[in-house]
Amino acid sequence: MRDVITVSIWRGREDGRYVAYQVPRLDSQTVLDVVTYVQRHLDPTLSYRFACRVGVCGSCAMTVNGRPRWTCRTHVEKVVQDGRVEIAPLGNLPVVKDLATDMSQFFEKWQQAKGVFTPSQTRHDKVAPIKPASAARVEVDKAIECINCGVCYAACDSVRWNPDYLGPAALNRAWTLVNDERDAGNKARLAAVAAAGGCHSCHTHQSCEQHCPQAINPTASIAGLKRRTIGAYWLGALK
């Protein structure tokens, strides 16, 4: 193992460039550790985003050697090639500066897909019993661990080609709520995900499933939405 790696980091906005830094290699070092070392020791003007450092908050996703990854849980050892690593901001999102992207559109699309719980009861009602083995809850379990990191959104060809496409994360979230027995917002939700730019814009490339750090398969969730919207259309619940 070499004792130094050369890390090329994107600096500036869309019209920026890569700048190379020499960073000491350490045992169990993550890509986020490398970026943090550069900012703390080599160039304090480097901008990037992180919070928890343990794969929970979804803040630190970046493009590492051309592939979107959660950097706090990506070991340098796994991605280093000939002593070099290239780190860029996430794709399919506007760059604010260096490695920080503007994720507004990503979260606005969650709202557009009605990815917000709509209660069917009040706090005065009894807690709804949900059986863990029920078919609907099993579907929710497969998709619920999303940490909003944006890796799937950055990896998606359909997002790159169609800026109006809601994207895998927002649609995956909608699918968890479609299967939530307590939720009362499915009529508006199915209409939202069946509109132009919704689930039918997915080409099933499965890049989201390939890159998701939580091993979720948003393509399967989107396929579920396609089935559910078609069912609603046949029943006359969707125009």
Next chain:
Amino acid sequence: MTLRLYLLQRLTAALMVPLIAGHLATIIYATHHGLSATDILGRTRGSLGWALFYGLFVLLASVHASIGLRSVCADWTPLRGRALTLLMWGFGLLLAFLGARAVYAVIA
């Protein structure tokens, strides 16, 4: 892609499956039995069955392909909205016209 177009494209695909199988079987039969153009035209001319078979095939293929072209152009070209709709209809009608012409030539 809207729900209706998505559904229509899948429906036309499903309906075309048996027609494609029939078309392939026809080609294999014709080549294996060494049928000449005259032999083939002798069987197709005036045949309501072949007219319906290939007429339906042309109609389904026109709808299916024009929706597909719309999707490709929506993703890979700057075309949006009305321009996409016009392209889809224009291409679909062109395919339907050319296909109907071909069917007419072997049936009439």
